[in-house]
Amino acid sequence: MQQSSTQETLERSLRDLATGLEPGARMPTVRELVELHGVSPVTVSKAVARLVSQGVLTTRPGSGTYVAPRSAQRQAPPDTAWQTLALADRQIDLSALRTGPLAAPGSGTIRLDGGYLHRSLQPAKALAGALARASRRPDAWDRAPAAGLSSLRSYFASDTDADVSVEDVLVTSGGQSALSLVFRAIGAPGDAVLVESPTYPGALAAIAAANLRPVPVPIGPDGVDPADVQRAFEHSGARLFYCQPTFHNPTGAIVPPAQRARIVEVARAAGAFVVEDDFARHLGHGDALAPSLLAQDPYGAVVQLTSLTKPAAPSLRVGAIIARGPIAERLQAARRVDDFFVSRPLQEAAVELVSSPAWSTHLKTLPRRLEQRRTTLIDALRDQLPTWNPVTDPRGGLHLWYRLPPGITAEEVEHRAAARGVVVDGGRRYFPAEPPAAHIRLSIAGTADLPALKLAVDALAQAITAAPGADQEVNG
Ligand SMILES: Cc1ncc(COP(=O)(O)O)c(C=O)c1O
Structure with a gap:
């Protein structure tokens, strides 16, 4: 985040002040600081908030701002450049593992990726x-x-x-x-x-x-x-x-x-x-x-x-x-x-x-719930993209595997879906060598319920139809 130079100057001066005081000492009020430094109350609040986040100050609601206990004050991060030599080239290759969804999983994001049961299914x-x-x-x-x-x-x-x-x-x-x-x-x-x-x-x-x-x-x-x-x-x-x-x-x-x-x-x-x-x-x-x-x-x-x-x-x-x-x-x-x-x-x-006994009941009901989700996803996607079929109609598991038509890459689908708030899993990382075609993997188990699954499919279908080559037949 960009900081104004006034805020930086104020921050520096408050840090110096806090360093010279005992832990627990009271800092000047916002009004005092506004008058003293000729800055706005917002600048004061921002500078104080940053020093609180760095463990220099602490606030007590309704009481004021105080010098934080020394243990809470963070040192400057160590210079770790030497580690590069010590660690040499023994890297752990994480390229096959997903580092995170393309779309931030904030409110409104629907997950068609992932390999576990949604909380509603657990x-x-x-x-x-x-x-x-x-x-x-x-x-x-x-x-x-x-x-x-x-x-x-x-x-x-x-x-x-x-x-x-x-x-x-x-x-x-x-x-x-x-x-x-x-x-x-x-x-x-x-x-x-x-x-x-x-x-x-x-x-x-x-x-x-x-x-x-x-x-x-x-x-x-x-x-x-x-x-x-x-x-x-x-x-x-x-x-x-x-x-x-x-x-x-x-x-x-x-x-x-x-x-x-x-x-x-x-x-x-x-x-x-x-x-x-x-x-x-x-x-x-x-x-x-x-x-x-x-x-x-x-x-x-x-x-x-x-x-x-x-x-x-x-x-x-x-x-x-x-x-x-x-x-x-x-x-x-x-x-x-x-x-x-x-x-x-x-x-x-x-x-x-x-x-x-609840475990046995869970294992008895889970198959029907997964089956419903699988057929819902396949049917909903087929309604919107009639030529699309999963490579297999899986009788188990949590995923459907779609081969993409020529002209669109998995990364493109991932990005287009993400722009509509849906996270899908591009299939490149599932192949140990060059993939024979582009694929995506869709989870049937990552949404709270069937309506959310249908919503996600609608958004995904829109993402795909907006891409060139989307109407071509898929050789499932
Ligand atoms: C085929 C397969 N094996 C093993 C695992 C590892 O699962 P966990 O470590 O969560 O038990 C996964 C998880 O996605 C998987 O898909």
Whole structure:
């Protein structure tokens, strides 16, 4: 913000005055300062407000302005230029992760981006009750076992469809921490990792942070083709394949059961692990789930990840890795080195939540609510742009994935939508290499209700029709 030189002069003189006084001493009144310095009351208020924000002064409503306690006074920021040399080139590549919405999420902004349930879809009461009960436990603040509370491990073991034991489960701080852990623990710097293309950008960021090399395998409406995975293993020498066979983010694709068994066989033949990101197991829209890769794996090749953040709320940062054999031991060791264990009150709250009747009710009602939102978004967008169809009609998950017609870029759609108060997610960052076409990802779960979703679609459709090339057929 531009400051007038009168304000600066006044500020300097007030700072000098305050420095010479004891903390708690009274400063002159606004009227006195106006008279003394020949400035307006507004200039005085602005100068005082800045010195309050810097911790030099403090105001007591109805009483006046005082010299702040010395502890509140901030020092000038340190000169940190030397850090550039010390930090060298060990950067963390955040380019795959979104830094923030293009439009400030102020009042009136509607979110069609994001990967979590809107507050209106979260089991808010059940979460509040679970946290309150957890905090009342006498052992709530004790250490927790490194692999997690046995009650929570046992929940995760029973929640998967595979025949696994409590010992196979390692509790993590949500899915992202599980991904970071797995990529660091399995790969050595420079190793290739097969990934679906497109895929979840958080996984790409974790792969980059572990100094691994993502090798894209294209996916269609039925996910990856096992023959492509086999070829990619052979060409790259990768020993790891990261995939989301159920309600893939961003496309919503589901890998059919026979293909799943084949993927496990292909990985086994290559002597490779498969990291099955099962983040969306509770985000189905009503259909029965295909058996997980883990359930079809007799070799210990599949390492499955899951998280409670998706069906509950983003800050219930509790997830799990299910792994068998030496890899489980390695992951547990790496987990312990990272931060000993996941905060016990949060684990206790998770146990309280998943064992409450309200959780079962939530999981029963969520599919219908998500289904309503998916059909509302597809129909509303189709009404306005009849040639537009999502790449798949996903039977689960929180997103729709649209391929854009030629002539308009994802960035252009993002900016045009933002200008109308709608935040959408341009699809470039979902691709580990050059994308074959421009895409956007739309969330069905980011608005408070269906009318807000329709409003957002109206604004988005207007943004798109105003762009050149928007009327061309989309090859979904
Ligand atoms: C496919 C996938 N995996 C993992 C995660 C990580 O989720 P969290 O760390 O919130 O549990 C996300 C979040 O968007 C995701 O989309």
